Amino acid sequence: MKIIISGSIVLYKTDRGIRQSIESFLNTSLPVKLFLIDNSPTQLLKEGLTDTLQDDRVEYIFNNRNLGYGAGHNIALKKVQKLSSYHLVLNPDVYFDSNVLPKLFSFMEANKEVGLVLPKVIYPNGQLQYLSKLLPSPSVLIFRRFLPTSIIKRSLFNYEMKFSGYNKKMEVPYISGCFMFMRTSLLSRVGLFDERFFLYLEDTDLSRRFFLAAKNMYYPGVQIVHHHTRGSYKNFRLLLIHIKSAVQYFNKWGWLTDRERNLINNKVKEAAQSATIKENSLKVKTA
Numbered sequence: 001m002k003i004i005i006s007g008s009i010v011l012y013k014t015d016r017g018i019r020q021s022i023e024s025f026l027n028t029s030l031p032v033k034l035f036l037i038d039n040s041p042t043q044l045l046k047e048g049l050t051d052t053l054q055d056d057r058v059e060y061i062f063n064n065r066n067l068g069y070g071a072g073h074n075i076a077l078k079k080v081q082k083l084s085s086y087h088l089v090l091n092p093d094v095y096f097d098s099n100v101l102p103k104l105f106s107f108m109e110a111n112k113e114v115g116l117v118l119p120k121v122i123y124p125n126g127q128l129q130y131l132s133k134l135l136p137s138p139s140v141l142i143f144r145r146f147l148p149t150s151i152i153k154r155s156l157f158n159y160e161m162k163f164s165g166y167n168k169k170m171e172v173p174y175i176s177g178c179f180m181f182m183r184t185s186l187l188s189r190v191g192l193f194d195e196r197f198f199l200y201l202e203d204t205d206l207s208r209r210f211f212l213a214a215k216n217m218y219y220p221g222v223q224i225v226h227h228h229t230r231g232s233y234k235n236f237r238l239l240l241i242h243i244k245s246a247v248q249y250f251n252k253w254g255w256l257t258d259r260e261r262n263l264i265n266n267k268v269k270e271a272a273q274s275a276t277i278k279e280n281s282l283k284v285k286t287a
Contacts, residue, residue, distance in 0.1 A: 005031075005088060007089075008087070011037065011038045011040060015045055021092045024095040033083070033084065035059050035075070039072050040066075069199045080184055086105065086183060088179070091226065093227040096222075096224040100224060104181050107221065115183045115214030116210040118175040118180070119218075119219055122223055122226070129228060132166070132170070132174070134158065135204070135208060135265055137261065140159050144156065161272060170275065171216060171268055172268060177203025183214070194206070198244075199245065201242075202245070
């Protein structure tokens with residue numbers, strides 16, 4: 001049977017939220033297959049998922065070491081290129097209703113030029129998360145991480161595309177790795193996650209490559225819930241990993257002389273701002 005949507009979740013030690021994330025993915029009548037990639041040092045998580053693993057739509061893969069986020073997902077991505085039409089890279093701290101996958105499938109089927117899509121993302125309390133972003137510059141990442149929000153409010157307003165209103169479809173260069181719904185037929189051209197990124201900015205890098213090959217879209221027609229713990233703000237080791245990934249990203253794409261970044265960001269900002277102006281104009285005419 002042809003798999004319509006495959007998915008992968010990379011696990012590491014904690015079991016918090018995993019079952020809810022798994023059940024969200026499997027709660028559909030569409031033909032799906034889910035890969036659980038366990039980077040933990042032991043198979044303790046597997047013991048707690050015995051009933052889940054009896055579902056023939058689930059495949060558990062134990063690595064016995066922490067390969068990293070992107071490398072873990074790559075194990076699944078290598079398998080699905082000829083298996084499924086679409087693949088979902090999913091965080092274990094994300095959950096969603098049963099209408100999400102069918103609606104994203106329909107959206108992608110109707111928009112063949114789209115390669116990667118992100119739905120509306122909210123916190124458990126209903127607050128909106130601004131996870132559709134422009135491509136980062138070194139200064140944006142440094143200021144965002146180390147300066148108070150009040151000081152860099154304008155910079156964040158642009159980087160997190162808040163000018164769009166987050167209330168309509170829009171093209172975005174950088175889609176969060178917590179939920180990347182992608183067209184698998186593009187993977188041979190776009191490539192997989194760059195495994196030099198152990199954690200952080202692997203999603204930025206892959207999103208950018210998808211953007212150059214197709215369209216990345218924000219689609220608020222459905223929404224997901226993301227706990228979003230922002231680990232590098234609380235854990236010094238994760239902060240160091242984040243800094244290393246940022247250095248690797250800018251070494252790859254350019255630091256101050258990334259002309260492509262400027263062209264992409266300007267194109268996206270102009271399109272989003274134009275759509276907002278048009279929307280406001282229509283509201284005035286119908287008022």
